[in-house]
Amino acid sequence: MTSDALTDTESAPPFADDLALALRLADAADAISSAKFRALDLHIDTKPDRTHVTEADLAVERTIRELVAAGRPEDGILGEEYGVEGDARRQWIVDPIDGTANYLRGVPVWGTLIALAVDGVPVVGVVSSPALGKRWWAAKGSGAWLSENGGERRRMHVSAVSDLEHASISFQSIAQWDEAGYLDRLIALTRQVWRDRAYGDMWSYMLLAEGLVDAVGEFGVKTYDLAALIPIVEEAGGRFTSVSGEAGPGNGSSLASNGLLHDALLEALA
Known part of the structure; x- marks a missing residue:
């Protein structure tokens, strides 16, 4: 390589x-x-x-x-x-x-x-x-x-999954979501989707870009954790924001998806 x-x-x-x-x-x-x-x-x-x-x-x-x-x-x-x-x-x-x-x-x-x-x-x-x-x-x-x-x-291209009930998501770490005050919303989301896993770190986002995972969410992240991931996810056809919907790598959280699921995910986590 x-x-x-x-x-x-x-x-x-x-x-x-x-x-x-x-x-x-x-x-x-x-x-x-x-x-x-x-x-x-x-x-x-x-x-x-x-x-x-x-x-x-x-x-x-x-x-x-x-x-x-x-x-x-x-x-x-x-x-x-x-x-x-x-x-x-x-x-x-x-x-x-x-x-x-x-x-x-x-x-x-x-x-x-x-x-x-x-x-x-x-x-x-x-x-x-x-x-x-x-x-x-x-x-x-x-x-x-x-x-x-x-x-x-x-x-690479992201998946074509358009319904949460068929989606596979990676949430990275329960501790992150708990510390951010989002644990209840994460658990509720896991009940709406087909599959949830914590693949971890950069790998979750690359699985998303490959079309193998449909969404990734994370807290406690810095600009250097996310900046390289954004062009890859977006050029693969996905969408990348914070958990509350802001663009850019410096908002302290991330929500990346295949794009088709993004609005539903934002609503579920609001």
């Missing part, structure tokens, strides 16, 4: 050069994170918010920052571990390892999230999960794509 996956585009789409850079950044990130995954000497620290950070998180973000500075010196960057650098209309947004808790336990559901936002709107997104052997990417106007184990890319 390398940046070569982009080479057979029929014509250069909008943000093609930026997407190519994002894929190269993902290549570099994968090399670092894969080398330390399940390593017995992995160094782990606890941050002030009591979440964990590993040496791989830090190394991945440092490397991406260096490559962005070299390739797009006029752009800004926001990363989970090192904050904001620069003040520009174009901002790269990075979660070096989404799913750090999984990563440090050896669970393979984790990935690097890389986005480019222009005037606060994410227009490029790459999610790379080397432990799962998968990479997903999109740029505004060019569709959403998936590559597995370095093979041929294939285009």
Whole structure:
């Protein structure tokens, strides 16, 4: 799964050069994170918010920052571990390892999230999960794509499920919904749908983009958790807002769907 996956585009789409850079950044990130995954000497620290950070998180973000500075010196960057650098209309947004808790336990559901936002709107997104052997990417106007184990890319599209009673949803974490005061509404929603699961982290949204899950909801999320996911879900034909319906990655919650279910989900959670 390398940046070569982009080479057979029929014509250069909008943000093609930026997407190519994002894929190269993902290549570099994968090399670092894969080398330390399940390593017995992995160094782990606890941050002030009591979440964990590993040496791989830090190394991945440092490397991406260096490559962005070299390739797009006029752009800004926001990363989970090192904050904001620069003040520009174009901002790269990075979660070096989404799913750090999984990563440090050896669970393979984790990935690097890389986005480019222009005037606060994410227009490029790459999610790379080397432990799962998968990479997903999109740029505004060019569709959403998936590559597995370095093979041929294939285009993704969300499902055509239009009724909640037939929908499969991922709610991520009961604790999130409880802390946000939405647990009763979540339980009520699970009684309306066909199937509910907590697939977790970036993987839930990518299952949505692939058409395998119909909706995802989450609380306690930051801009860097969501920015890369938005272009992928939207280019796959889906819709992405907060739980209360606001656009953008900085509202503290997320509700992503195949689009057909979105209004019903907003109403159910209102």
